[in-house]
Amino acid sequence: MSSSKELRTLVVRPIHPREESMWDELMRMHHYLGFRRLVGESIKYVATLAGSPVALLGWGTAAFKCTSRDQWIGWSKEQQWKRLPFVCNNLRFLILPNIRVPNLASKILALNTRRLSTDWQKKYGHAVVLAETFVDPAQFRGTSYRAAGWLELGTTSGYGRNAQKYYYHGQPKLILVRPLCSQARAWLKAPFLPPELLLDRGEEPMADLNTLDIGGSEGLMTRLQSITDPRKPRGVRHSLVSTLAMAVCATLAGYRSFVAMAEWVQDLSQEQLARFQCRFHEDKGRYIPPSEPTIRRHLQSIDGDEFDSAIHSWLAAQSDSTTAISLDGKSLRGTRTETERAVHLLAAFSHDEGVVLNQRVVDSKTNEITEFQNLLDPIPLQGRIVTGDALHTQIEHARYLVDQRGADYVFSVKGNQPTLKKDIEDLDDEDFSPCVHRGRKGTWTD
Numbered sequence: 001m002s003s004s005k006e007l008r009t010l011v012v013r014p015i016h017p018r019e020e021s022m023w024d025e026l027m028r029m030h031h032y033l034g035f036r037r038l039v040g041e042s043i044k045y046v047a048t049l050a051g052s053p054v055a056l057l058g059w060g061t062a063a064f065k066c067t068s069r070d071q072w073i074g075w076s077k078e079q080q081w082k083r084l085p086f087v088c089n090n091l092r093f094l095i096l097p098n099i100r101v102p103n104l105a106s107k108i109l110a111l112n113t114r115r116l117s118t119d120w121q122k123k124y125g126h127a128v129v130l131a132e133t134f135v136d137p138a139q140f141r142g143t144s145y146r147a148a149g150w151l152e153l154g155t156t157s158g159y160g161r162n163a164q165k166y167y168y169h170g171q172p173k174l175i176l177v178r179p180l181c182s183q184a185r186a187w188l189k190a191p192f193l194p195p196e197l198l199l200d201r202g203e204e205p206m207a208d209l210n211t212l213d214i215g216g217s218e219g220l221m222t223r224l225q226s227i228t229d230p231r232k233p234r235g236v237r238h239s240l241v242s243t244l245a246m247a248v249c250a251t252l253a254g255y256r257s258f259v260a261m262a263e264w265v266q267d268l269s270q271e272q273l274a275r276f277q278c279r280f281h282e283d284k285g286r287y288i289p290p291s292e293p294t295i296r297r298h299l300q301s302i303d304g305d306e307f308d309s310a311i312h313s314w315l316a317a318q319s320d321s322t323t324a325i326s327l328d329g330k331s332l333r334g335t336r337t338e339t340e341r342a343v344h345l346l347a348a349f350s351h352d353e354g355v356v357l358n359q360r361v362v363d364s365k366t367n368e369i370t371e372f373q374n375l376l377d378p379i380p381l382q383g384r385i386v387t388g389d390a391l392h393t394q395i396e397h398a399r400y401l402v403d404q405r406g407a408d409y410v411f412s413v414k415g416n417q418p419t420l421k422k423d424i425e426d427l428d429d430e431d432f433s434p435c436v437h438r439g440r441k442g443t444w445t446d
Helices: 004-009 017-030 067-073 077-086 104-124 143-147 184-189 220-224 240-252 258-266 270-275 292-301 304-318 368-376 395-404 418-425
Strands: 010-014 043-049 052-061 087-095 130-135 151-155 159-162 165-168 174-179 279-281 286-288 325-331 344-350 356-362 385-388 408-411 437-439 442-444
Touching: 004 010, 004 043, 010 104, 017 043, 017 052, 017 087, 043 104, 052 104, 067 151, 067 174, 067 184, 077 087, 077 184, 087 104, 104 143, 130 184, 143 174, 220 240, 220 304, 240 258, 240 292, 258 292, 270 286, 304 356, 325 368, 344 368, 356 368, 368 395, 395 408
Parallel strands: 087 130, 325 385, 385 408
Antiparallel strands: 010 043, 043 052, 052 087, 130 174, 151 174, 159 165, 279 286, 325 344, 344 356, 437 442
16 A cells, blocks of 8 residues: 555544454554553544555543643543543554555544544443543654644653552653543533533433532522521531532433432532532531432422522523523323312423523413413513414513513414414515514514
């Protein structure tokens, strides 16, 4: 193989199970470090040109400690310990003997890092956002890595790790890293684990906690101070506001049950526990998170309406002011009795985030129409679009949104309003102009 034109047929992919023994043997025979095994989470790749193998790559868990890398990321020691799985190490890279193709190594690295995170997510249920490698300057200069967009951070201190112990070998290595996405550093050092890095648990996060106001003057904890604490002062160990704030954040992060909330809370760092104003244990010298029974008791003891009001007003303030708002009514399963109909809720939620901004119980003697304005009154609507089904296609609703709140709307029209539906069907394109018209049908824009 001697022509760079063959790079057009270059493919980099994970090996098939039947290829593993051959991969191991070739690596053992031809790599200058030899090969025994890849420890921990790992993926083995093969690069082919026109279907023939030309190179092998092995990726595994990142180095536990690397001062230059850790300083470049900017994460704390606690974050490093917990987020190291989102960093992977290029442990082996072998161009097979007698392969001579210009730019082959850098092209292989570029193709491999492009798919690496997706392959990791598929195999281990979480992404990787940063790749690292250590190059022996006595053997190589790292030219291929630099050509593929890797950054040199410096050199190691000449120590190795074996059997959980560090030893000095006196052979410093070049440290190179390759962010696999533009937000890699920001995600790895963010106060809370971003949704993009949450492990695949089957529960979708509702929001990125790093973008929400939690401890500010109008933040979550300030809003929760309005909730009545039903407990007697004697024997109180954990702040109600602190516990409720963590429960809310855990839920937004995708942890729905009491047990899951407690797991999320227990995983918080000391810095995060301090941010939530958790109890500081003088003897242990650290902040103590609430247990699952404590979280359960606090949530079950408070006034639900007060809690709803505080949370929804806070979420409404966090919501993007340009995001459209949708109205949706649902009856709760299991709440119907022989004498009473099921509890019916009317909710307003943001289109983009899917976060409930407010909700109201619809009285059994009426319908959603009567709760329309009460639902939307606490939510900032200036310049936003409100969408609703045909039930809310009402003149008063349209006037409320446009004239009183400075909003626009998109309502459905069905057969329950035959006159309005017929008027719309009879409209021609020429009936619309670029300006805004207000009339008995609401607001129309071209």
